[in-house]
Amino acid sequence: MQCIPSDTLQEFVEKARPFSRKGTVPHYIPALAKAEQTDLSVALYTKEGCVSAGDVSKRFTLQSVSKIITLALAIDDLGRTKVFEKVGMEPTGDPFNSIAKLENQTPSKPLNPMINAGALTVTHLIQGMNNEEKLERILQLVRKMANNDRITVNEYVAKSEFETANLNRSLCYFLKEHKVIDGDIEELLNLYTNQCAIELNCIDLAHIGYVLANDGINPYNGEIILSKDITRIVTTFMVTCGMYNESGEFAIKVGIPAKSGVSGAVLSSIPEKMGIGVYGPALNEKGNSIAGVRLLQSLSNQLQLNIF
Numbered sequence: 413m414q415c416i417p418s419d420t421l422q423e424f425v426e427k428a429r430p431f432s433r434k435g436t437v438p439h440y441i442p443a444l445a446k447a448e449q450t451d452l453s454v455a456l457y458t459k460e461g462c463v464s465a466g467d468v469s470k471r472f473t474l475q476s477v478s479k480i481i482t483l484a485l486a487i488d489d490l491g492r493t494k495v496f497e498k499v500g501m502e503p504t505g506d507p508f509n510s511i512a513k514l515e516n517q518t519p520s521k522p523l524n525p526m527i528n529a530g531a532l533t534v535t536h537l538i539q540g541m542n543n544e545e546k547l548e549r550i551l552q553l554v555r556k557m558a559n560n561d562r563i564t565v566n567e568y569v570a571k572s573e574f575e576t577a578n579l580n581r582s583l584c585y586f587l588k589e590h591k592v593i594d595g596d597i598e599e600l601l602n603l604y605t606n607q608c609a610i611e612l613n614c615i616d617l618a619h620i621g622y623v624l625a626n627d628g629i630n631p632y633n634g635e636i637i638l639s640k641d642i643t644r645i646v647t648t649f650m651v652t653c654g655m656y657n658e659s660g661e662f663a664i665k666v667g668i669p670a671k672s673g674v675s676g677a678v679l680s681s682i683p684e685k686m687g688i689g690v691y692g693p694a695l696n697e698k699g700n701s702i703a704g705v706r707l708l709q710s711l712s713n714q715l716q717l718n719i720f
């Protein structure tokens with residue numbers, strides 16, 4: 413389906429764009445530091461179709477947005493009881509890559525699947541003969557949800573993160589020591605950094621949000637991609653933990669389920685209404701797109717999207 417550029421939406425983008433100057437692109441993944449600080453694009457899917465604004469040809473990687481996809485896949489593979497034996501359901505109030513709370517949990521288990529420790533644990537649960545097969549299964553789910561068969565991994569970004577992921581390595585060693593995960597840590601990091609480096613644009617992202625908004629069903633061809641139960645679980649995590657230690661403020665000010673990534677991606681899903689994909693690589697101190705959050709806030713106010 414075509415996504416139509418909208419002048420009205422473009423006005424929202426231009427009002428939010430100046431905020432990008434107050435943020436910074438991430439430097440801990442060298443490939444992401446090359447992004448254009450003031451880029452900002454958005455797409456919005458509703459039953460009327462798709463509208464967009466900004467340079468929607470800009471592609472970016474999913475980063476932490478992929479945690480939604482792997483969580484859905486792991487629950488589909490193993491059932492929610494097995495998954496939540498390994499990872500909790502509670503927000504942390506800590507940064508996404510923090511190790512702090514892991515030490516205080518007995519038995520040791522990451523507090524939720526959206527922080528890095530929890531996401532690494534979930535990726536460890538994905539079924540498949542080898543990494544290639546597991547990654548292909550993750551990619552297939554992303555492609556179905558985005559309705560785009562051409563989506564693939566940006567290998568340059570994956571390699572850049574793999575080579576520098578020492579904090580995530582340390583989380584893995586901690587998790588292995590406490591028997592939350594087992595097996596080869598480099599293998600796990602390889603799969604994780606590849607899932608984070610899946611590349612798309614904001615139109616693809618908006619479609620993913622729209623499938624979630626439509627109970628896991630592709631609204632255009634009726635295909636059931638995720639069960640209603642899994643869709644409800646991942647959407648709930650978007651509300652409670654999707655914006656990390658900004659989730660509470662985001663729920664108050666914007667009031668829509670959303671999941672961010674350090675690439676500047678923000679996936680939003682307004683149940684029964686809409687999917688929104690935003691890309692703005694300059695981040696605030698919590699690791700969320702600074703202009704993207706402003707854009708979502710003004711869209712939510714104007715279109716009365718707040719679900720609470």
Ligand code: DON
Nearest residue numbers: 475476508608672673674699
């Ligand atoms: O593991 C990491 O640190 C990154 N690949 C993903 C982190 C992320 O996107 C946090 N989001 N705001």
